[in-house]
Amino acid sequence: MSTTVRFVPPGVGAIREYRRSWLVKDLVAGAVLTALLVPQGMAYAELAGLPPITGLYTTITCLLGYAVFGPSRILVLGPDSSLGPMIAATILPLVVAGGDPERAVALASMLALMVAVIMIAAGIAGLGFVADLLSKPTMIGYMNGLALTILVGQLPKLFGFSVDADGLVGEVVGFARGVAQGEVVPAAAAVGLGGIGLILVLRRWPRVPAVLVMVVLAIAVSIAFRLGERGVSLVGVLPEGFPPLTIPAVGWSDLGLLLAGAFAIALVSLADTISTASAFAERTGQEVRGNQEMIGIGAANLAAGLFQGFPVSTSASRTAVAERAGARSQLTGVTGAALIIVMILLLPGLFRDLPQSALAAVVITASLSLADLPGTARLWHQRRVEFSLSLVAFAGVALLGVLPGIAIAVGLSILNVFRRAWRPYTTVLGRTEGLPGYHSVRSYPEAEQLPGLVVYRFDAPLFFANARTFRDEVTAIARTEPAPRWIVIAAEPVTDVDTTAADVLLDLDRALDERGQTLAFAELKDPVRRKIDRCGLTRAIEPQHLFPTVEAAVEAYRQQTGATWGGGGAARAGTVPGPRSSPAPTRQPE
Incomplete structure (x- = not known):
């Protein structure tokens, strides 16, 4: 049937x-x-x-x-x-x-x-x-540019004449020339301007x-x-x-x-x-x-x-x-x-x-x-990078034209996603009195770390574009003094690992082994675990160094080394290197 x-x-x-x-x-x-x-x-x-x-x-x-x-x-x-x-x-x-x-x-x-x-x-x-x-942000910039383009393009018609020009600058010049040469039709301008005022009032x-x-x-x-x-x-x-x-x-x-x-x-x-x-x-x-x-x-x-x-x-x-x-x-x-x-x-x-x-x-x-000036002002106060993206999209539409402008807006949106994945938020985690779990030392400078242990978090999937950034930061942590014995990757934000990143992780694990240091992972998601299994990474990183939680990894380190809590500071065992190690302005990214 x-x-x-x-x-x-x-x-x-x-x-x-x-x-x-x-x-x-x-x-x-x-x-x-x-x-x-x-x-x-x-x-x-x-x-x-x-x-x-x-x-x-x-x-x-x-x-x-x-x-x-x-x-x-x-x-x-x-x-x-x-x-x-x-x-x-x-x-x-x-x-x-x-x-x-x-x-x-x-x-x-x-x-x-x-x-x-x-x-x-x-x-x-x-x-x-x-x-x-x-x-x-890029849509706001695109729409602002579009609003300006439409407005300028309609001004000659509003005042009763026409111009033959291409682009925003040409239309502005053409409109100004028409006004200066007396091409304005007063009756048309009166109807047009009065119509705008009436619509805005009503x-x-x-x-x-x-x-x-x-x-x-x-x-x-x-x-x-x-x-x-x-x-x-x-x-x-x-x-x-x-x-x-x-x-x-x-x-x-x-x-x-x-x-x-x-x-x-x-x-x-x-x-x-x-x-x-x-x-x-x-x-x-x-x-x-x-x-x-x-x-x-x-x-x-x-x-x-x-x-x-x-x-x-x-x-x-x-x-x-x-x-x-x-x-x-x-x-x-x-x-x-x-x-x-x-x-x-x-x-x-x-x-x-x-x-x-x-x-x-x-x-x-x-x-x-179409214009969203309050949204633009909000971007300026909240995220200067996204305000810049909005401004570039606006300039693309206003100066290059509508179709190039939409291409720029799409390109900027994709590049912004790529930028965040390429240079994601990274931090070292520590234990804070009165708060369960482990938290960023940027948000909580008083957070305590066990001597010889660094818990490092990389807030992005690992793929070809950011794998070397990950490797360089972990390597820099490994070379701090005193050198950490264990580096635990808090991998809960790592939603993917491609083949390039898997190879980088394999090389990183071997390099740390040669230095007598241990690379461990905590909170790996099951789909990610299966991917690194297929890449052969779990044969190099011993199963006992894959932990279900950060707490389990810390406890395993304590049992092996005898390290104890107390009297420490956040930066003793290692910090995230580079310009992004400054304290975060808010506690949201933790």
């Missing part, structure tokens, strides 16, 4: 569990959400270098795609301010001179399809952990749809004062109808750059989605399923790419709006998509008189929410 396992999309499962009492709340929340989805979708499309209507196409399709395959009941996906510059940086170099909107849309749609393939494949393969490649009342209020007032002012006749650029009538299913046509020569951009976008989108999903899951009691989230994001991008859309991510602000409006399920997003479809089909001229500077105001206020 054969058993067939069928995959049931989360959206289908959600229908089975749907409660009738949720219906009104979801419909109301969907209507409220639409008020935010429309202007933001149009604004973020222009941020990505695409026609405003593509933002609405993208919003509709990604909401429907995630509703079927996304596991979260509350998350809202759509065009995102953090992805807009990445999309523009990927597709604009490939667009022919003079700008071809149709080619730009095709490239963006192919980019969305590539992101979809990456996400779905990674989700099936269980690679949700790749979101951890962006550490919090944000004090979370239940007020600040963006919608600003957009409605901007349209009213535009109509009343005929701003289109005063040189203010307007959105105009949107194309009527919904696009057909389309396979984007791009050249083979375009795929390389698109693929690089797709990987960067997928990483940022995943990191943003996992963090947002985790935050809202705590409130709603749901469980975050990282791999299924990847498939859900992939499905949303797939749907967007097939209907002239562009890559999407989770929006924390829109999710928060949906939650505050009473959303209970993905029917909220489906309702929003349906209302936007009605608007496109029946009211394509609804935003005809909306000034472009108002859309710039929407983008700029969104960019301000």
Whole structure:
């Protein structure tokens, strides 16, 4: 008898569990959400270098795609301010001179399809952990740089003119030159600056749809004062109808750059989605399923790419709006998509008189929410090294561009992990009166050691990059005067030993044997013990020198040597050499 396992999309499962009492709340929340989805979708499309209507196409399709395959009941996906510059940086170099909107849309749609393939494949393969490649400090720096890049890039549009420049410095110079040459359109600047101020003020009342209020007032002012006749650029009538299913046509020569951009976008989108999903899951009691989230994001991008859309991510602000409006399920997003479809089909001229500077105001206020200045200040006070990493990531985005910036952020995160493993915290342990166990002599300088015994702790797995650091420190301890008879490795933090480290340990054991000194291990984990067994290390280090606890090792040393406690100091029998032997500033690392 054969058993067939069928995959049931989360959206289908959600229908089975749907409660009738949720219906009104979801419909109301969907209507409220639409008020935010429309202007933001149009604004973020222009941020990505695409026609405003593509933002609405993208919003509709990604909401429907995630509703079927996304596991979260509350998350809202759509065009995102953090992805807009990445999309523009990927597709604009490939667009022919003079700008071809149709080619730009095709490239963006192919980019969305590539992101979809990456996400779905990674989700099936269980690679949700790749979101951890962006550490919090480097992500803060990246987002700060992105916020500055977006803000500067939108300033000309906010003041009613445009500049032709690449990079942050070029855009600053171009904006300053435009202002100096009198290119500012006063009416556009008034609408844009007023829109920013209004949104920031209304944000004090979370239940007020600040963006919608600003957009409605901007349209009213535009109509009343005929701003289109005063040189203010307007959105105009949107194309009527919904696009057909389309396979984007791009050249083979375009795929390389698109693929690089797709990987960067997928990483940022995943990191943003996992963090947002985790935050809202705590409130709603749901469980975050990282791999299924990847498939859900992939499905949303797939749907967007097939209907002239562009890559999407989770929006924390829109999710928060949906939650505050009473959303209970993905029917909220489906309702929003349906209302936007009605608007496109029946009211394509609804935003005809909306000034472009108002859309710039929407983008700029969104960019301000990306920046995390308090988080940057906290890094300065807590960890100067991580503050430096954040600063380098910021400079990478601001000076080199968005895509190099994300590469720098990922590289810095990986290097920071490698740095900690390469030069981990190390210390000598001693016994402290009134405290059970053994503790770092850095945190407790009064800790006592037995004469001739050093208990040394290395807080990292042993592998090829740090094995020689371990060997050098143990060797330095062995050569202190008076020379210790036993060196016990408190190995509980050592979670792995690779073949390079095993060879180094073997050589170290032989060298200490020749000096008449004993190398012993305490608290080796069973998986690590099995690894060093396979490497033949336990044949060189006698089994009687492998102890289950530090206390057992110390007691064995006492029985063999007759050493006794009393009257000692922490540093008599050996200290950790080098610049890291200074007392720790806190007692946390012990």
